[in-house]
Amino acid sequence: MSRVRTVHRCSECSVDSPRWTGRCGHCGAWNSLVERCEASDLTAVGARRAGLAARTGLTDQDGLASWAGPGGVLAAVPLPITEVDGSGWQARPTGLGEVDRVLSGGLVAGSVTVLGGEPGIGKSTLVLQALAAMAGAGARALLVSAEESAPQVRLRADRLGALVPGLWLVSGSSLADLVSAVDDVRPDVLVVDSIQTVADPALGSAPGTVAQVRGCAQQLVALSKSRGMATVLVGHVTKEGSLAGPRVLEHVVDTVLSFEGERHHALRLLRAVKHRFGSTGELGLFEMVGTGLRGVPDPSGLFLGDRRPGVPGGVVLAAMEGQRPLLVEMQALTSPTSLAMPRRSAQGLDAGRLALLLAVLDRRAGVRLSSADVFASVVGGVRVVEPAADLALGLALASAFTDRALPDDLVVCGEVGLGGELRQVAQSERRLAEAARLGFRRALVPASTPAGQEGLEVVRVGSLSAALVWAGLDQR
Ligand code: TYD
Numbered sequence: 001m002s003r004v005r006t007v008h009r010c011s012e013c014s015v016d017s018p019r020w021t022g023r024c025g026h027c028g029a030w031n032s033l034v035e036r037c038e039a040s041d042l043t044a045v046g047a048r049r050a051g052l053a054a055r056t057g058l059t060d061q062d063g064l065a066s067w068a069g070p071g072g073v074l075a076a077v078p079l080p081i082t083e084v085d086g087s088g089w090q091a092r093p094t095g096l097g098e099v100d101r102v103l104s105g106g107l108v109a110g111s112v113t114v115l116g117g118e119p120g121i122g123k124s125t126l127v128l129q130a131l132a133a134m135a136g137a138g139a140r141a142l143l144v145s146a147e148e149s150a151p152q153v154r155l156r157a158d159r160l161g162a163l164v165p166g167l168w169l170v171s172g173s174s175l176a177d178l179v180s181a182v183d184d185v186r187p188d189v190l191v192v193d194s195i196q197t198v199a200d201p202a203l204g205s206a207p208g209t210v211a212q213v214r215g216c217a218q219q220l221v222a223l224s225k226s227r228g229m230a231t232v233l234v235g236h237v238t239k240e241g242s243l244a245g246p247r248v249l250e251h252v253v254d255t256v257l258s259f260e261g262e263r264h265h266a267l268r269l270l271r272a273v274k275h276r277f278g279s280t281g282e283l284g285l286f287e288m289v290g291t292g293l294r295g296v297p298d299p300s301g302l303f304l305g306d307r308r309p310g311v312p313g314g315v316v317l318a319a320m321e322g323q324r325p326l327l328v329e330m331q332a333l334t335s336p337t338s339l340a341m342p343r344r345s346a347q348g349l350d351a352g353r354l355a356l357l358l359a360v361l362d363r364r365a366g367v368r369l370s371s372a373d374v375f376a377s378v379v380g381g382v383r384v385v386e387p388a389a390d391l392a393l394g395l396a397l398a399s400a401f402t403d404r405a406l407p408d409d410l411v412v413c414g415e416v417g418l419g420g421e422l423r424q425v426a427q428s429e430r431r432l433a434e435a436a437r438l439g440f441r442r443a444l445v446p447a448s449t450p451a452g453q454e455g456l457e458v459v460r461v462g463s464l465s466a467a468l469v470w471a472g473l474d475q476r
């Protein structure tokens, strides 16, 4: 049974509308809808094949009919779940411990991963190092560099110690050339750097547009699945996040990784935004050094390395980044001002949280900062946005304001409510265990916190003002 239906497809974002309109309801582009006929074959496999052909532009000659096995799209026969063969979905370690941590083991054959991040953050460096490590471990690896020339990449590889014979390199931006390079090399792992610079003339629109990026990515998804090859697509994201990039690919691919960091800091964070083969809670940490990216297995040690104990305004916070406890220093500085609108500066933390803490300190604890400039920051280039940082921020502000230092061996965590009450935070046990591991002796936590911790004196308080009294910072 088969029938033909008419759809109107946007040439910018490739989203279909049932009827023609002057403006695409999805991306808002004007006059971009083009009418097209689609044959939909209503037998199960046929329908899927037609859909796949429409999405990927591939035909039976491209092997469309034979896709099965690992990642096979046409697994049309129902089976009891216990009898489905899952052995094709083994993760292959990248050899970079911090990357494997985030990927729950490594890259899965037949899967497609997007690595997004701002220009200059280190994406090309990361993929080159990972490919070299995988090639060194016996994988066939192919890097398609659509942005840099082959000699440029070779020079970089030289500096990174990534000159490994099993790593193949091709420079070019046409999708057809890319596919034939894959045919030649038959890689286990393919990296395309970047997906925004690859183009398929058959798709019509200009390189870098949403339609191109999505169209090329869809063809690469089909190619990876048919070959059982793990593919990584590098994608640029701008500060506004508006560019045709990782966002438009999120639902097409299996995994979306985000590579982040402050430009002026060496610290880089890798997280999974979406991951079909594991949790998205893990965080990978790297430091950008002269020889590329170096994993940071002990981040708390790194963040607290330069701490000067005994300085008013500093307090150590037991934070969580995903599943990973991180001890970081929160710092505050206050100085009297005659400005009608005193300055409020928040670095590495949420400005809204700072405003809230200032109000709670004022109304519930008698710490009046309305005629002072206030600067607060999290040291080391990390960003802590969880409410568990509230108590640390409140103590840092009060400590800076009273010019009295907090004890060196103290670590804190807790959320502050609008009434000035303290609320317990998730995963206190892991936070306190990390604090004990790093030699802290005392922890100041909300009264309801369940966990105790060996080697740590756990001090429980019910409110921010009680915490200030305990620390000798109260104003009343
Ligand atoms: P790059 O990987 O090219 O970033 P992206 O691909 O995300 O645009 O790296 C960008 C920066 O990293 C570059 O400006 C310099 C720095 N860098 C180092 O500090 N050390 C190194 O060993 C390398 C290769 C790069």
Ligand code: MG
Pocket: 120, 123, 124, 125, 147, 193
């Ligand atoms: Mg790059």
